[in-house]
Amino acid sequence: AGDVQQDLAAVRGVYLELSIGKSIPLGWTPDVFEYSLAVPRDAFLVAVRVAVRRGETPAEDFSGALAFRVPLRGLAFALQPDQVSASVDIGQEQATVLKLDIASAELTINVIRARIDSTGQGEHPDPARRFPPVGTLAGLAVWDSTGRAAHMAWFTPRTSTYYASVSGGAQGVRLVATPNDPDAELEVRRNGGKWDFLVSGLTSASSGISTYGWTLFEVRVRSAAALTTGAVSEPLMYQIVVTKDLVCHPKCRSCDGPSFTDCTSCYAPLVLINGKCLYTPCHARGMYFDHGAEGCRTCHERCRECQVGSPLGCTACPPMAFLLAASAAAVTGECVTTCPFGYFVQPVSQRCQRAPVGVELETFYFQLSLRILPLEFLDEPRLLSDILLVAAETLKVSPQDVRFHRWEATAENDAVVYIFEVENPFLRREEVERRLSIDDWFSSLPVPVDSVTVMTYGQLYPPPVPPKPAPWIPPWVLGAAIAGVTTMCVFFPLYHFYFIRAHFQKTSYKPKTYKQEQFVAQVLENAKDSEVMAAASVPRAN
DSSP, X not given: OHHHHHHHHHEEEEEEEXXXXXXXXXXXXXXXXXEEEEEOTTOOEEEEEEEEOOOSSGGGSOOOOEEEEEGGGTEEEEOOTTSBOOOEEOOSSSOEEEEEEETTEEEEEEEEEOSSOTTSOOOSSOGGGGSOGGGSEEEEEEXXXXXXXXXOOOOOTTOOEEEEEOOTTOOEEEEEEEESSTTOEEEEEETTOOOEEEOTTSOOOOEEOOSSSBEEEEEXXXXXXXXXXXXXXXOEEEEEEEESSXXXXXXXXXXXXXSTTOEEEEOTTOEEETTEEESOSOOSTTEEEETTTTEEEEOOTTOSEESSSSGGGEEEOOTTOEEEEXXXXXXXXXXXXXXXXXXXXXXXXXXXXXXXXXXXXXXXXXEEEESSOHHHHHHOTHHHHHHHHHHHHHHTSOGGGEEEEEEEEOTTSSSEEEEEEEEOTTOOHHHXXXXXXXXXXXXXXXXXXXXXXXXXXXXXXXXXXXOOOOOSSOHHHHHHHHHHHHHHHHHHHHIIIIIHHHHHHHSOOOOOGGGHHHHHHHHHHHSOHHXXXXXXXXXXXX
């Protein structure tokens, strides 16, 4: 027990490492064994890191065993101190239960992925826009434990995601919601936990919030009147992400909102201009402030924004160019059109990053139905490459992550089916289907598109139907046997009851002569004398 307590005391902190490059402290203490929090929508992969203190002697170093598990998925990973574990997917409907074994202690971490991304933006189009007014809320507000209203955007019924912040001294929050349908039922849950009943117009019980990172509250509106309209088949769910301090844009030191235009102070050497933290006080894009020359200078031609004028001083890149920095923490780097081998473009940050540890590349396919005749398609050979470039720009990945697969004409020969494959560890097929609509592709592709289908390899090439097993009796043997039995059943009665009778009907009776005398003698012997005399008296014809 003493060794376990010593190992627990040697743990300096537990951190969640997000696939978007952010690290969230868990606020770990040795006497708390269950935690829950939410992560942004674009952080679909999460890993764990355990930081330990080093003792003055090797005997005082952390010696306990570490393990990282996901019990409901049957996953278990070895874990080393101060090293990042393998990454796991985080769901949006239910919290993902992570287990962390430190020495003999077991920690439970419940993590759910919100519908709000790391910049504070919700889904587009918003799911609330599909619902009739009777299925929405009329009001929604959040108050902290000190009685102050949380800082959040103005509520509108057709917006279902909100980003709220409270003061650092708040211990919890209370929610109050009112539905448009007086008969609707309201439910609330925290970080994907159990749903609790929420009384309309009354504040909920106080719920704790995480010291670091996000706490997700969801309010579900169950309206029978909305379901009877037939426009929707499930209740509407509002999401509110609550933080004790605003999660500012990476360029902001402090802020009053998550956007890059909500900065109130900046990290050096950034300069605050109209709510933005810029690397230069020069207002023109592509310029930087040269402190030595005390004037604005033009960035290198490869950079869209920069800190210095060299090719390695870029901070933002033009479209279809990506920032390759020396490390994940580096602000500046080089703008490249393709990432080095082993690196992939992160769609949100547009930086070249290595694939997360333990994540397998998922290859999926896009099938575009192009409104162009096959002969016209053949006459424009640049379309093959132009479509791939537009697809990479639409998906916000590198062109090397998008590859041509094949194309073919439709059965009516009036359109072209174009198929390309995508391979990027930061993209998920479900996320792409939800984020991009047919309108996005129609407005960007060089030819009109009628449909866009995202498929896996198994959906694109379904396995062939297995052949039926060979019959135990060959068909020809079975047919011959049936034919033989049928012939016997038909011809045997026909022969005995038709052909033989017809033969005897057409043939006169001819007695056998060698037995005729014996027959006559036997008849005369057995006949009476009177019968013989009567027969003898009958005259015979000459």
